[in-house]
Amino acid sequence: MSAQHDHHEHDDHHDHEHDHAHEHHDHDDHHHDHGHFHHHDHSNVDTTSRAFAVGVSLNLIFVIIEIGFGIYADSLSLLADAGHNFSDVIGLLAAWGAMILARRVPSLRYTYGLRSTTILAALANAMLLLIAVGGISWEAIRRLTEPMPVNEPVMIWVALAGVVVNVATALMLMKGHKEDLNMRGAFIHMVADAAVSVGVAIAGLGMMLTGWLWLDPAISLLIAAVIFIGTWGLFKQSLKLALHAVPDAVDPAKIQAYLLGLPQVREVHDLHIWGMSTTENALTAHLVMPAGHPGDAFLDNIAEELAHHFKIGHATFQIELGDHDVVCRLAPAHVV
Numbered sequence: 634m635s636a637q638h639d640h641h642e643h644d645d646h647h648d649h650e651h652d653h654a655h656e657h658h659d660h661d662d663h664h665h666d667h668g669h670f671h672h673h674d675h676s677n678v679d680t681t682s683r684a685f686a687v688g689v690s691l692n693l694i695f696v697i698i699e700i701g702f703g704i705y706a707d708s709l710s711l712l713a714d715a716g717h718n719f720s721d722v723i724g725l726l727a728a729w730g731a732m733i734l735a736r737r738v739p740s741l742r743y744t745y746g747l748r749s750t751t752i753l754a755a756l757a758n759a760m761l762l763l764i765a766v767g768g769i770s771w772e773a774i775r776r777l778t779e780p781m782p783v784n785e786p787v788m789i790w791v792a793l794a795g796v797v798v799n800v801a802t803a804l805m806l807m808k809g810h811k812e813d814l815n816m817r818g819a820f821i822h823m824v825a826d827a828a829v830s831v832g833v834a835i836a837g838l839g840m841m842l843t844g845w846l847w848l849d850p851a852i853s854l855l856i857a858a859v860i861f862i863g864t865w866g867l868f869k870q871s872l873k874l875a876l877h878a879v880p881d882a883v884d885p886a887k888i889q890a891y892l893l894g895l896p897q898v899r900e901v902h903d904l905h906i907w908g909m910s911t912t913e914n915a916l917t918a919h920l921v922m923p924a925g926h927p928g929d930a931f932l933d934n935i936a937e938e939l940a941h942h943f944k945i946g947h948a949t950f951q952i953e954l955g956d957h958d959v960v961c962r963l964a965p966a967h968v969v
Contacts, residue, residue, distance in 0.1 A: 692725065717825070720765045727753075788837035789837035799827035836849050898921070936948050
């Protein structure tokens with residue numbers, strides 16, 4: 634492969650001395666992000682950190698209260714909700730920790746920094762929710778065969794307090810949950826908890842009015858089903874990102890067509906697209922250009938287009954001349 638160049642789209646962004654004039658780049662004071670498509674400034678990060686801190690504190694206090702009253706009222710729904718709330722505390726801590734770790738500057742050993750911890754946190758959040766669903770379902774099925782009396786007023790009031798705690802936390806985490814899978818995991822956790830608490834209150838009210846003891850485990854099963862449905866999408870998305878699949882928001886066919894449509898580009902191969910984190914996407918590709926290296930401005934323009942229109946913040950290109958006597962060993966589609 635003659636005249637090959639490993640050319641990072643913004644190599645000059647690696648140097649602190651260079652001050653690029655691209656307005657779409659928001660640089661973090663602690664590290665350069667190469668114009669990543671979704672980048673949070675310090676104020677957003679600090680606000681989110683405060684939201685996580687308050688959310689963790691509120692939920693931890695509520696878990697302790699809920700366990701105590703759940704045992705006192707002998708309510709499976711309350712204890713199931715407490716278990717789910719505790720998984721939320723762990724999930725919130727994972728998402729919060731990942732957000733902080735993702736800001737770490739790259740090193741010789743971790744050349745992308747620790748951005749992918751956000752993917753791991755989203756996956757962990759989804760798995761925690763699925764485990765909680767399994768636990769709630771198992772105990773609910775057991776209780777359906779052996780209904781037990783509960784203290785309905787205590788059950789209702791504690792559950793309503795849970796609704797307030799979970800809705801408040803969800804509202805604090807709402808910002809950014811659509812773009813960031815890590816934040817979405819934490820947000821879904823809170824919304825699911827609010828739904829669980831509403832269900833517990835309804836079960837308590839229903840038992841007070843009818844005396845049907847089976848309502849407690851039946852509502853628990855219904856809640857488990859709702860959480861499962863809401864969590865499955867998060868689990869699939871985070872698992873795909875962990876396996877370096879192309880992020881859902883990125884269309885690889887359109888990117889390939891765009892690159893092939895560039896002047897002087899005869900062929901595109903060894904195209905790879907993956908998520909470096911839950912908000913930042915990377916791309917590598919070999920461009921066959923018989924006329925030779927097109928220059929830095931050409932590559933910089935491609936990077937601008939990929940960032941603005943295709944949600945790719947970190948692109949790396951290798952330029953090849955396409956000599957007939959030298960065939961790139963990575964050219965076949967099945968070769969990685």
